[in-house]
Amino acid sequence: MSSEKNLARKIVKWEEILVRRIKRFVCFLLAVVWLIGTLTSAYSQQASSQKFVYIKPQFENVMFWENGWISYLQGGKWGIMNSFGQVLLKPQFDKIEPVVYDGRAIMGIEDKLYKDIFVVWQNGRAGFVDSNLKILAKPELDSFEVLNPWLSLYVCKKDGKYGFLNLDKKVYITPQFDKMYFVVVLSYNLNGKYFNPHIKCTLPNENNKEFCLYALDLKDGT
Known part of the structure; x- marks a missing residue:
C-alpha cells in the first residue's frame, strides 16, 4: 500500500514539474513572438518614414552623378533631373x-x-x-x-x-x-637668351633682384 502511495506522489511531482516546464516554454514563446512583433513594427515605421522615388521606365539611358544629379536620355537628347525625379533641365544636349x-x-x-x-x-x-x-x-x-x-x-x-x-x-x-600667352618668370641673366616678348623687372620682397618675364605663345590651347 505504501509503495502505491509513493508511486502516486512521484506521479504528482512529475506532473507538477511538467506543468512548470510547459509554462516556462509558453512564456518563452510569448516573449519571442512579442520581440519579433516589436522589431517588425519598428522596421515598418522606419521604412514608411523613408521617401522612395519610383520613376516608370521611359528613358533610353540614365547616368548617376556624385552631386545627386541624374542625367537621362530621352528622344536622343540628354536632360538632367534631381534624385527626387524632378526635371532640372529638359532634354536638349x-x-x-x-x-x-x-x-x-x-x-x-x-x-x-x-x-x-x-x-x-x-x-x-x-x-x-x-x-x-x-x-x-x-x-x-x-x-x-x-x-x-x-x-x-x-x-x-x-x-x-x-x-x-x-x-x-x-x-x-x-x-x-x-592670342594668349603663358607668363614665365626667371632670374635675369645678362648673357641669357629670352623669348619675345619679354621684359626685365624687379618683384616686390625680392631685394631688388632682377627678373625676366617672358610669354609662351599658346597654340590651340596646348
Missing part, C-alpha cells in the same frame, strides 16, 4: 560629361575630377554648367583644352578667338583674344 583632367605620369601629376562642373555638348559645340544649373559657358565653343593642372584653367576657343575658364573659381572669360 547631345552629351553630358564630367570635367576630368587626365594627369600625365610626369612630375607627380594625378588625375583630377571637378565634381560640380560638367561639359554639355550641343550640335558639336561644347559649353559648361555647374551643379547650381548656372550656365558658365553656352554650348558654342569649338574646342577647349587644359592649360595647366595646377592653375585649373581651360583655354577655350571659338571662331578663332581665345578665352578661358577658371575651374576652381568658376570664372569664364568669353573668347575674344587673338
Whole structure:
C-alpha cells in the first residue's frame, strides 16, 4: 500500500514539474513572438518614414552623378533631373560629361575630377554648367583644352578667338583674344637668351633682384 502511495506522489511531482516546464516554454514563446512583433513594427515605421522615388521606365539611358544629379536620355537628347525625379533641365544636349583632367605620369601629376562642373555638348559645340544649373559657358565653343593642372584653367576657343575658364573659381572669360600667352618668370641673366616678348623687372620682397618675364605663345590651347 505504501509503495502505491509513493508511486502516486512521484506521479504528482512529475506532473507538477511538467506543468512548470510547459509554462516556462509558453512564456518563452510569448516573449519571442512579442520581440519579433516589436522589431517588425519598428522596421515598418522606419521604412514608411523613408521617401522612395519610383520613376516608370521611359528613358533610353540614365547616368548617376556624385552631386545627386541624374542625367537621362530621352528622344536622343540628354536632360538632367534631381534624385527626387524632378526635371532640372529638359532634354536638349547631345552629351553630358564630367570635367576630368587626365594627369600625365610626369612630375607627380594625378588625375583630377571637378565634381560640380560638367561639359554639355550641343550640335558639336561644347559649353559648361555647374551643379547650381548656372550656365558658365553656352554650348558654342569649338574646342577647349587644359592649360595647366595646377592653375585649373581651360583655354577655350571659338571662331578663332581665345578665352578661358577658371575651374576652381568658376570664372569664364568669353573668347575674344587673338592670342594668349603663358607668363614665365626667371632670374635675369645678362648673357641669357629670352623669348619675345619679354621684359626685365624687379618683384616686390625680392631685394631688388632682377627678373625676366617672358610669354609662351599658346597654340590651340596646348
